[in-house]
Amino acid sequence: MHHVLARITFKPEAAAQGLAIMTELSARSREEKNCVSYVVYRQAEAPHVFQTVEAWTDKAAADAHMTTPHVGAAVAAAGPLFGAPPEILAWTQLA
Numbered sequence: 033m034h035h036v037l038a039r040i041t042f043k044p045e046a047a048a049q050g051l052a053i054m055t056e057l058s059a060r061s062r063e064e065k066n067c068v069s070y071v072v073y074r075q076a077e078a079p080h081v082f083q084t085v086e087a088w089t090d091k092a093a094a095d096a097h098m099t100t101p102h103v104g105a106a107v108a109a110a111g112p113l114f115g116a117p118p119e120i121l122a123w124t125q126l127a
Contacts, residue, residue, distance in 0.1 A: 033068060034094050036086040038120040046113035047080040053110050054082050060102035061086070066093030080115065091122070 042050035054072045061070040068087035075081040088094040097103060 033125070034088045034091045035123040035125055036084070036088065036094050036120060037123055038084040038086070038118055040082045040084070040110070040114075040118050041116040042080040042082075042110070042113045043115040044078075044080045046115075049113055050080055050082060050110065053106050053113075054084075057102060057106040058084070060100075061097060064093075064097060064100065066090070067097070094122070 040050070040054065051074070054074075058070050058072045061067055066089040068089060069085070070087075071085045073083045073085070075083070086094070088097065
């Protein structure tokens with residue numbers, strides 16, 4: 033299993049738009065064949081900051097996810113609204 037955590041920070045004034053983008057992205061991502069889990073969290077004290085916690089069958093599945101039309105659409109819509117570059121990191125589960 034391959035785990036990915038992504039921190040997505042929108043401009044504070046774009047929090048509502050960010051929520052819509054992240055909600056659509058997560059719904060479409062969970063429909064992918066090799067998606068085991070895709071959960072989006074929103075920071076309690078900073079509603080413009082989102083965190084995805086993703087599990088994919090393997091690294092190839094996570095890499096393929098990044099090339100899907102719905103990821104491309106989300107990045108295109110979110111790009112002008114980003115408050116910081118996305119931080120997307122692979123993790124190994126320990127416990």
